[in-house]
Amino acid sequence: MPPKRNRASKEDSVRVKNDTNTKIKSKAVSNKRKSNTDDHEEPTAKRVKKVAKPVLNKIDTDLNEINFDCSKLNAIGNKYNLKISSWNVSGIRAVIKKNGMDYILKEDADIVALQETKCDKNKLPEEVKLKGYHYYFFESKKPGYSGVALYTKEKPVNIKYGLDNAEFDNEGRLITAEYPNFYLLNAYVPNAGQKLVTLPKRLKWNEVFKDYVKDLDKKKPVIICGDLNVAHQEIDLKNPKTNTKNAGFTKEEREGMTDFLDAGFVDTFRALYPDKADAYTFWSYFANARSKNIGWRLDYFLVSKQIKDNVCDNVIRDEVYGSDHCPIVLYINL
Amino acid sequence: MPPKRNRASKEDSVRVKNDTNTKIKSKAVSNKRKSNTDDHEEPTAKRVKKVAKPVLNKIDTDLNEINFDCSKLNAIGNKYNLKISSWNVSGIRAVIKKNGMDYILKEDADIVALQETKCDKNKLPEEVKLKGYHYYFFESKKPGYSGVALYTKEKPVNIKYGLDNAEFDNEGRLITAEYPNFYLLNAYVPNAGQKLVTLPKRLKWNEVFKDYVKDLDKKKPVIICGDLNVAHQEIDLKNPKTNTKNAGFTKEEREGMTDFLDAGFVDTFRALYPDKADAYTFWSYFANARSKNIGWRLDYFLVSKQIKDNVCDNVIRDEVYGSDHCPIVLYINL
């Protein structure tokens, strides 16, 4: 069983105090006023809450049902010696309330990369402290917006926040951890926005980020993970036809991804499973998309070409709820 | 038992889907990286939620424990033939979620006056429709702010929204219902604000309102109910000494109340119970004030002097939770 935290039960009901001293029950006096209901202005909204809570916050089975290990060998014939988990939590405090840290502890990855933490450093609850990990939070200047975090068992040689760009570094979108034999980048790529209002900003990021990573790649192999906010190909989302003008599947964003990969990187999931459809990491909260698996693959592990054969597996943990994204896990031998 | 609505249980937990097809449990590979936790920047906020939810949303007993009838006779010797309930709900949608409408139905008053409904007409949920009542909502132009509602079994001769003052009528603070033999006024009086920033506005209200009511009082007797946002005398709040500079107990607000009563009205609760202490209708949500009964009497029934002897009783329903105010009930014979 996953450790359960003490949490208050939310019994939302009008309460009645227990010290009533007037218990005489008599029939209410008959009332001369007769009621008929007709002419008032009608309320238009339907109900306070639609029907039932989305299944999202309910436990069906427990985390022990998941196999967190991996027996697959990589192309070189080695088992993994490094496990990395990446998860867009869409608000770390909300995920904590849903016992999301239990998943992280159970996964027991060597490195955990979180995106959209949406929490100022001084508001981080105690629960973010995970024993056995060094952790690093990079927040946005805009409170409650964006933000990334990195947990790592081994202390990195160096930690760098941002990519030396004032605009993006104000938004807590990138942590670079340098290890002896590789760089690990945790990225939360700008969303192109409703009606693509921030597509220009996004394309600017693509350029700045590519330049930044190419420089690193000259020194050591690079592992990039996070929410890259693009479904690369048609296979990477349920409804490619109707989303070509929507954030995450525009021609520009898709070409940006292709362009990035052409610079010498591999989408590990697609490399391992070239034809696997219906494999998504994000589902809109709208219209119960997740239960119908109407999703997008927006979260990735990209690795430098030189270490692509080191990858053992890339797993999508779509059994894990708590956010509109699910975690993804990379097993690699480095 | 009060009728329970179908509501989703809020089991806030990270959920795991029930279709895991990989159940091989093998020991995680031993990891060469050793962990030691020391140097990261410390989170400063303590916990996500303090300790436990305030008792406010929990049912202890049920509404059947309350005696909603009244056998007391008024000074003329008559039992009541009219029951009026007044409740500052502090958000009608929140109260509905806590089954607050069950209280209203159980009380079964002839007239129900609500304050701080905080809901645009087009966002009112279905649950505001109560069978057997005509209802009238007066909203603020500022969404989610102020707003009053009136439920009445007998259809009034006339309904008037506001008091012909542009400033106050934009804020949904007053409904006047004219009945054959009296006026019923449902008022949500402006709060003087943090550091008394809106005390001038409040004092302006006092003048405008007094003039308005005095005019009505010349025609028919008046019953005023609602959140008058003042504790009149020291007996009307737990901590009079420390609150003389705070909204609700300033000299100006208290004198405003005295001044209003001097115009020919009676505070029915205090008239019936001149020395009753610890009788409050509001408790701050801060510091568990309600469980310690650190409260204020801010909600009133005021009646024209000419009908003061018609009053049978004025009850404070402090057993009813769901808001930071509790309901009050007037039993009268008219």
Added chain:
DNA sequence: CGTTGAAGG
């Protein structure tokens, strides 16, 4: 639809 801060109480 769900998370967040901000205003208001």
Added chain:
DNA sequence: CCTTAAACG
């Protein structure tokens, strides 16, 4: 402390 609307996704 609690409710709400607005921004963002």
